[in-house]
Amino acid sequence: MANFNLNINGKKQQIDLDPTTPMLWVLRDHFKLVGTKYGCGISQCGACTIHLGDNAVRSCQLPVSAVGEQAITTIEGLSENGDHPVQKAWLEEDVYQCGYCQAGQIMNASAFLKSNPNPTDEQIETAMNGNICRCGTYTRIKKAIKKAAAHIENI
Amino acid sequence: MPDRIRRRTPKIKEMTLIKTTYNRRSFLKCSVLAGGGMMLGFSWLASCKPTPEQVRSMPKEWFEINGYLKIGDNGRVTIMSPNPEIGQNVKTSMPMIVAEELDTDWNEVIVEQAPLNTAIFKRQLAGGSQSIRQGWEALRMAGATARHMLVMAAAEVWQVPAEEITTEARTLFHKTSDKSMGYGEVASAAAKLPIPEEVKLKDVKDFKIIGTSRKNVDGLKIVTGQPLYxxxxxxxxxxxxxxxxxxxxxxxxxxxxxxxxxxxxxxxxxxxxxxxxxxxxxxxxxxxxxxxxxxxxxxxxxxxxxxxxxxxxxxxxxxxxxEQMDIFGRTMDVRFPAGLESSGAHREAMVEKAGIKQNVVRKDGNPEAVFKKAAKVIERSYSCPFLAHNCMEPxxxxxxxxxxxxxxxxxxxxxxxxxxxxxxxxxxxxxxxxxxxxxxxxxxxxxxxxxxxxxxxxxxxxxxxxxxxxYTREDDMTTGIYRPAYHAFYRAALDKDNNLIAFHVRAGGIPESPLAANRFPAGGVDNYLAEDWSIDSNITVGAFRAPRSNFIAGAEQSFLDEVAEEAGKDPIEFRLELLKRAQENPVGEYNDYEADRYSGVLELVREKSNWGQEQDGIHRGVSAYFCHNSYVAQVLDMTIENDKPVVQKVTAAIDCGIVVNPDAATNLAEGGAVDGIGHAMYSGLTFKDGVAEQNNFDRYRLIRYSEAPKEIETHFVQSNIDPTGLGEPPFPPIMGALANALYKATGQRHYHQPFITEKAVVG
The missing domain is CATH 3.30.365.10 (Aldehyde oxidase/xanthine dehydrogenase, molybdopterin binding domain)
Structure with a gap:
């Protein structure tokens, strides 16, 4: 067991636990932030994507001991009222079916658009290829990302 | 040309008046809520927990009904969604149907997920693409009955004839005296009124909510990561x-x-x-x-x-x-052999079964004799592996x-x-x-x-x-329950003028057959033979989106493509000829599809995809199938980029009757196409000595973003027919369209799924 000081969604948090515990389970079990989803546990599906600093990372493969001072953002902290341009675009396109993977899709897309606000189709493909949607909403995800990119450009 | 390709009279009786009380044993429950307002539930004896005596006294036909709504004294309307939500969007579309007949404004409705309550609701089940189809009348009646009672209460308050009262957006109007009031003002009084024996349902042409696109009621919760699952x-x-x-x-x-x-x-x-x-x-x-x-x-x-x-x-x-299992009231023997099974042995066993005569399920004419004298006989075999469902939430x-x-x-x-x-x-x-x-x-x-x-x-x-x-992902993927492994052997006989004169399918699987003997092309061919077989296994299988159809559609539609090619005919024209025969002079005693609706989707997809106006470098495949009461035809456009097949576009035509929520229905149709392409192209679960060889998404390949069609266009046949299924029907046929496009693109026919077996490299 070890003690960790974490910065999650702008809030300082302290926790004492096994240092190998992945952030996925720290968030879900200890901080009740269940928007970050468990899908595969081996960083193949992207359902657990969060932001570490500005980067999208798979929280199932991120031990709590590796976080250090870096700020963690989860889907719950992406915006105050669900009004991040990516969330708005997702709502406008009514992207989801079951919805389970979409928090991970949104976290991945929002980090990607921050680093590349005006992407090509090929760049979107490369960026989103690690996030599985079992319901097959990929064409809507594409439309939403393009819409969000346009929103971001207009800000 | 508009989507309305044909006008037709609904086959199901016109529903304007619906009896709410079929006899005194069925009843509606209505109660005044603490603090005012009305709660209306529907309860039918058929869905209560009855005593054996009551069961015996029940009539045979019951309304498949259950809806339930609350109106607050401020006019707020809460509508319960009775059925489980798995991503098919019933939590939005079922309450929309209630709201339509209630005449409320959709944007003000609160939707809640109902718990299991067999005393109030019936068939709280997500399966068989039946939620909307089987809930349709019940949900409409829920709204209409509530509206009727509100009108009666207002008539009492205003002392005017009920027939003079109209409703719109949670408001009652008496136009001649220029009076109006909200539903909330009379909800409490309405709740005390007797339940009407009959209610009037709207004419389809008066729908204001059904047929308009409404956003998923859980959308904001999904995009903000609220607890839902x-x-x-x-x-x-x-x-x-x-x-x-x-x-x-x-x-x-x-x-x-x-x-x-x-x-x-x-x-x-x-x-x-x-x-x-x-x-x-x-x-x-x-x-x-x-x-x-x-x-x-x-x-x-x-x-x-x-x-x-x-x-x-x-x-x-x-x-x-x-052991014996109770399968929907019938006791059935089930067998699970001992042993550690492997996919290699499974494949050999299936090929052996396919090579010998099996159980005849349907026979029209004299297929054996016709095959012997045919000018040309085409024989092909198709197969697919077990599949894991792989719900993203284990x-x-x-x-x-x-x-x-x-x-x-x-x-x-x-x-x-x-x-x-x-x-x-x-x-x-x-x-x-x-x-x-x-x-x-x-x-x-x-x-x-x-x-x-x-x-x-x-x-x-x-x-x-x-x-x-x-369950961990590994538990979820390796402990069942799977789509069975299937195999289908087909034969077709052509005469010297390239007419299809005999058709033979022999289909089976581990441990069940995918055969649907009374489906197309049965009914369109004079000499027809369908056989089935199965092989016992201890690998647990169950329903997987569009059970059986999820293989046999692709196999049959690939085979028909090849037969059309041998006959020198356009694949759509070839199917339409057979369907014309099935419509005008059907072969056999029973065919489980309506040939005109089948033709309808093929004609619509031909028009919408500009079929026949081929473009260089675009390779096209077509497919059409009927299952779960709905008809779907799809055209798939493929290009070859860097030696790899790329799906550029899918154009779909769908006849599922009235479409309740068009954009959500389109979403489901898009997902079905992506899902079908993915599974036919990439997915499969194999076994070695009883062990599933894929236990997570590193080895089990699911379709990813870059592999999805670049564009999907969905067209619905405009229809006044009561709605039928949509969760499953768009999934099976695309596998045939994919195989047929792959052939055009590569010159190779693909008979065995998954078509591409290389390991995915991602992550």
């Missing part, structure tokens, strides 16, 4: 449970050494459970692979995962099992079993069936078992089989604590 459930004092399953089909638990695991941090207990009582007769939805299980219970998911790995378990061979369930009652909550497609199962296992009366439903992270048929709910109940009862049972 079973895995998200938290409760004070809740423990986490996981199961160590046998590593192979054909193995069972021999002994467990839990010394190390029990010592690990956060671990509360390790024990074994039996999912069912010894003498219990399982229902179809109790289907599961392993019933003698090692359970680890602890404080947190990560701790339990680690302890599970520290278990030392010995397994031994399970014996052959023969199986899980919450249970809190107390001395005298139990609360269970989570993702299950068959709550009513599982309530009976778990109540019997826990030794509790049905009314002491409360089952609630969460939104589900996918279903696809996997969550029809709710053994995990019963397992959670047993574990909670043992722990005397609330628990959440969690």
């Amino acid at each position: 079973g895995l998200d459930i938290q409760k004070e004092g809740m423990l986490i449970a996981m199961i160590a399953h046998p590593p192979a089909f054909g193995l069972q638990l021999k002994s467990v050494d839990d010394t190390e695991a029990k010592k690990m941090p956060g671990i509360k207990d390790v024990f074994t459970i039996q999912t069912f009582n010894e003498d219990y007769k399982k229902s179809a939805f109790d289907n599961c692979s392993f019933t003698n299980l090692v359970v680890v219970v602890g404080n947190t998911t990560w701790e339990v995962m680690q302890a599970k790995k520290a278990l030392k378990i010995e397994w031994d061979r399970s014996p052959a099992i023969e 199986m899980n369930f919450f249970a809190d079993v107390m001395e005298d009652k139990a609360v269970l909550n989570g993702p299950v497609q068959t709550p009513e069936f599982m309530e009976r199962s778990v109540a019997e296992r826990l030794g509790l009366p049905l009314e002491k078992v409360d089952i609630q439903m969460t939104r589900m992270g996918g279903g696809f048929g996997r969550r029809l089989y709710g053994h995990f709910l019963t397992e959670a109940g047993v574990i909670s009862q043992r722990m005397k604590a609330p628990i959440k049972l969690v």
Whole structure:
């Protein structure tokens, strides 16, 4: 067991636990932030994507001991009222079916658009290829990302 | 040309007046809420928990009805969504139907997920693409009856004839005296009125909500990560449970050494459970692979995962099992042989079966004689592997079993069936078992089989604590329940003028056949033979999105493409000729499709895809299929980029009757196409000595973003026919369109799924 000081969604948090515990389970079990989803546990599906600093990372493969001072953002902290341009675009396109993977899709897309606000189709493909949607909403995800990119450009 | 390609009279009787009380035994429940307002529920004896005497006195035909709504004294309308939500969007579209007849403004409606309540609701089940079809009349009646009672109450208040009162957007109007008031003002009075014996339903042309696109009612919660799913459930004092399953089909638990695991941090207990009582007769939805299980219970998911790995378990061979199951009221014998099965041996066994005469299911004319004298005979075989459902949210369930009652909550497609199962296992009366439903992270048929709910109940009862049972991805993928492996052998005979004069299908699988003997092209060919066969297996299978159709559609539609080519005919024209025959002068006693609706979607997709106006470098395949009461035709456009096939576009034409929520329906149709392309192209589960060779998404390949069609265009046939299924129908045919486009693009026919077997490199 070890003690960790974490910065999650702008809030300082302290926790004492096994240092190998992945952030996925720290968030879900200890901080009740269940928007970050468990899908595969081996960083193949992207359902657990969060932001570490500005980067999208798979929280199932991120031990709590590796976080250090870096700020963690989860889907719950992406915006105050669900009004991040990516969330708005997702709502406008009514992207989801079951919805389970979409928090991970949104976290991945929002980090990607921050680093590349005006992407090509090929760049979107490369960026989103690690996030599985079992319901097959990929064409809507594409439309939403393009819409969000346009929103971001207009800000 | 508009989508309205044909006008037709609905085959189902015009519904304007609907009786609400078929006899005195059926009743509507109406109650005044504390603090004013009205709650209206529908309850039919058929769906109550009746005594045996009552069962006998029941009429045969009952309304398939149940809807339920609340109107507050401020006019606020809450509509319950009765059925489980697995991503098919019934939580939005079912309440829309109630709101339509109620004449309320949709944007003000609050939608709540109903819990399992067999006294109020009926068929709270997600399966067979039936939620909207079977809920249609019930939901309309729920809204219409409430509206009627509000009108009667207003007539009383205003002292005017009820016929002079109109309604719109939660408001009652008496135009001649220029009076109006909100629903909330008379809701309480309305609730005290007798239930009407008849209510008038709207004419389809007057719909204001049905047929308009409305956003998913859970959208904001989904994009902000609010708790919606079973895995998200938290409760004070809740423990986490996981199961160590046998590593192979054909193995069972021999002994467990839990010394190390029990010592690990956060671990509360390790024990074994039996999912069912010894003498219990399982229902179809109790289907599961392993019933003698090692359970680890602890404080947190990560701790339990680690302890599970520290278990030392010995397994031994399970014996052959023969048991009886209750399959929808019929007792059936089921057999699971002993042994450790492998995919190589499965394939050999299937090929052997396909090579010899099998059980004749349907025969028209004299196919044997016609094949002998045919100018040309074409023979082809098709196959597909087992598939795992791979819902993104792995199986899980919450249970809190107390001395005298139990609360269970989570993702299950068959709550009513599982309530009976778990109540019997826990030794509790049905009314002491409360089952609630969460939104589900996918279903696809996997969550029809709710053994995990019963397992959670047993574990909670043992722990005397609330628990959440969690399957890891590996548990989820390797312990069943799968789409069967299938094989189909086809033969077609052409005469010297290239007319199709005989058709033969011999289809089977492990452990069931995918044959649908009365479907197209049956009815369109004079000489027709359909045979089936099956091979027993101890690998557990079950319904997977569009059961059986999910293979046979692609096989048949690929074969017809090849036959059309041999006959020198355009593949759409070839199908239309057969359908014309089936419509005008059908062969055989019974064909389970309507040929004109089948032709309708083919004609619509031909027009919308500009079929026949080929472009350089674009390779096209077409396919059409009927299943789950709906008709779908798809054209798939493919290019070759860097030696790889790329799906550029899918154009779909769908006839599913009235479309309740067009944009949501389009979403479902798009998903079906992506899902079908993905599974036919990339997915498969193989076995070696009983062990699933793929246990997570590194080895089990699912379609990814870059592999999805670049564009999908969906067209619905404009129709006044009552709505039919949509969750499943767009999924099966695309596999045929894909195979046919692949042939055009590569010159190679693909007969065995998955068409591409290279390992995915991602992550």
